[in-house]
Every structure is written in structure tokens, then in C-alpha cells.
Amino acid sequence: MSAQLLVLAKTPVPGRVKTRLCPPCTPEQAAEIAAAALADTLTTVTATPGVRRRLVVEGDHPAPPGWGRTAQRGTTLGQRLAHGYADTRIAGVASLLIGMDTPQVSAGLLAAAVERLDDDAADAVLGLAEDGGWWALGLRDPAHGQAIRDVPMSTPDTGARTLAVLRARGLRVAQLPALRDVDTWADAQAVAALCTADSRFALAVATVLSPVGAP
Template identity: 50%
Template sequence: MIAPLPAAAQIVVLAKEPVPGKVKTRLTPPFTSGEAALLAAAALEDTLAAVAAVRVRRRVLAFDGPPGSWLRDGFTVIPQRGGGLDERLSAAFEDAHRRCPLPIVLIGGDTPQVTGDLLADAVAALRTRDAVYGPASDGGFWLLGLCRPDPELLLGVPMSLPTTGSAQLRRLRRSGLSVAIMPELTDVDRLQDAVRVAAEAPRSRFAAALAGIGEPRSSSAS
């Protein structure tokens, strides 16, 4: 049987180095900064594994920090640039597209329950739509795909708010783009999110890391 050719697209993962005190700060408390960093590292590894399972032309990690030994083969690493999240998202699209002018599906490292099949569906959607959008349960978004990146589609969208997702989707549609909508996923930002996501993906590295940490010393976020 002849294996299918890689899709003429690329997937970009936007992530930070999992350093205590730098990542998943909304998990502290109830977790320590070290525990939160362990969860972030596990989530990133799960995300990269899902991306590696998708047959695309190029896989990119837009990273804030030096990559570690966990980095899988087949990923191109580019540095993040910009200040706010809207700037960093826009720059990641721009930099990846400049190096390889193909449609881009971009995700973060906050949804370790994501699967290769979900990502493949997002890539496929860009064959017939201008954009693909994945809503998050907190009002944000976990995935954004664009056939032709444009800074005007992202810059100035207020980030990290319950209205971020609706504002981003409105920006896409007001720009005249046709948009495919992906299933809603939960970003891991708080204890409740971590428990829910681990239950949805019980065989994930994230679930194993959460189980290894055990019951947080404080349950104030539950």
C-alpha cells in the first residue's frame, strides 16, 4: 500500500520553555511552580506527539527559550518574537509562512488532549476554507489556521479574556474569510482544567504527570 503524501500545509506549535515560575502560573497555587512546570512539559510533549502523527509538509516549534532533549525529530525551531500574545501569534504565522509559504495551523501547548486526527481535520479544512478556528471552553481559542497569514487578522485582538475567542472569530469573519469551526477543547489553566483534561486523555503524559504529583497541598482552586 502506498502511503499518502504529506498535506501541503504546516503545523506550528507556540510554546514557552517549561521553567518553574514562567509557565502555568495560574496553576500556582494549588501546585508549586515546579509542579506546574512538570505539567507544562508533559503537555508540550503530548502536543508535539500529536503534531508528529500528522502527515504535513512541515512542523514548526515557535519557542520561547532553548529546546530540550524532549524535542522530537522533524521539527524546525524558530524563536518567538513580539510582546503581547497577539504580537507573538502574528509573528509566528509571519515567520513560518516566510520560510515556507504554505497554509498554517497553529496551536499552543495547553491542550494535551489534542489528537493527530483533530489536527489532520484542521489541516484538511484549509483546503476549502480560508481559516479554521478551534474554540476553548474558557472563551479563548486553542487552534487557529490560516491559508494566508495577515497581521491585521490578529494584532489588537484582546487576549486572555473570556471574550478573546469571540473577538478573534469576529475579526476573521469581518475580514471576509470563510471559517471552519473545530470542536471545543479545554485549555489547562486551573486545577479543574487539569483534572478534566487528564480524564479525557488518561494515557497521556499529562495524565501521568498529574497522577505522579498527587493531591495538591492546597485545594483552594477546586
């Protein structure tokens, strides 16, 4: 089975992205952090071998060369996720969806997740986030994305609820390594420390956040 990697993202517009970084950041600084996180994520996905790539985006941010692009639909995050799977579904192709909040993710980790979707022992892969949410969800059949439409997102039990609704459909779910995603200033510092030396996110944290100082 082939696979496609979906990146769910918002166009980095001041006042509309990473608002929990404000303060200490200004809206403009928070948008720079978001833009750097998205850029690192797109670079990593581009470097992941053997997959199709599609940006599922809110706003006018362009997709990288060689990528597909799909506009987000829906009011709630759960709806946008469910539509993201449905609107990009290709028969016989698994979908692995990640966001733009884990710029430390590696191409090796994504490739391993895709390999798990090729394993007959798993129908889905789920990467939990340290805050109780999740950073990645892969489905052998993207039609099952409808299962998460009504799952409350951005709560301490989002990951557990997502796992429960997938298992309620009879899916065999393999779990990926847990990652920390970027919501707060403390997250930004911690994740920047995990990034590679050439990370745009780490540079943005150093040059934009550091002068502001800790709250």
C-alpha cells in the same frame, strides 16, 4: 495546498509557566505539568500525517527531530502570535497554529483541521476553547495572522473577537470542535481525564497534583 503545523510554546521554567496552578502546585510542579503537556502536544503533532512541523518557542526548548524551530518575537501574546505566522510563512502553504495547553488533542483532529484548510469553502479554521479563548487557528494564507495582532488575549471574549476580525477581512471561517485548555487546577483534572492512557500529562497530574490535593 500543503500545510504546516505550528506549536506555540514556552520553555517549561518554574515560575514562568502555568502559574495559575500555584497553589496548589509549587512552581516546580507546575513546570512539570507544563513540560508534560508540551511533550504530549509535540508527540501528537509528530504523528499527524502529511504536514510540516515547526516549534515557535519562547526560551531554549529544542524542537523534536525533523521539526523546524523559530524563536518567538513580540511583547504581547497577540504580537507573538502574529509574528509566529509571519516568521514561519511559506508561500502556498497553510499554517495551523496550536498551543501547548490542550494535551488531549488527537492527531485525527489535527488532520481533519488541515483537511478543512484544503476545502475551497474555508479560508480559515478556528477551534474555540471552553473558557472563551481559542486553541487552534489555521489560515490558508498565513499573512492574515496580522489580523489578531491587537486582539486582547486570555479574556472571555478572545475567541469571539478573533472570529470577528477574521470575518472583517472577508475570510470564510470554519469552526473546529471546542476543547478545554489547561489554566487552572480544575482544568488540569478535567483534561487529564480526557487524555489517553499513555499520556505524560495525565501521569503528571496523577503523580504531581494528586498528592497536593484540591484547593
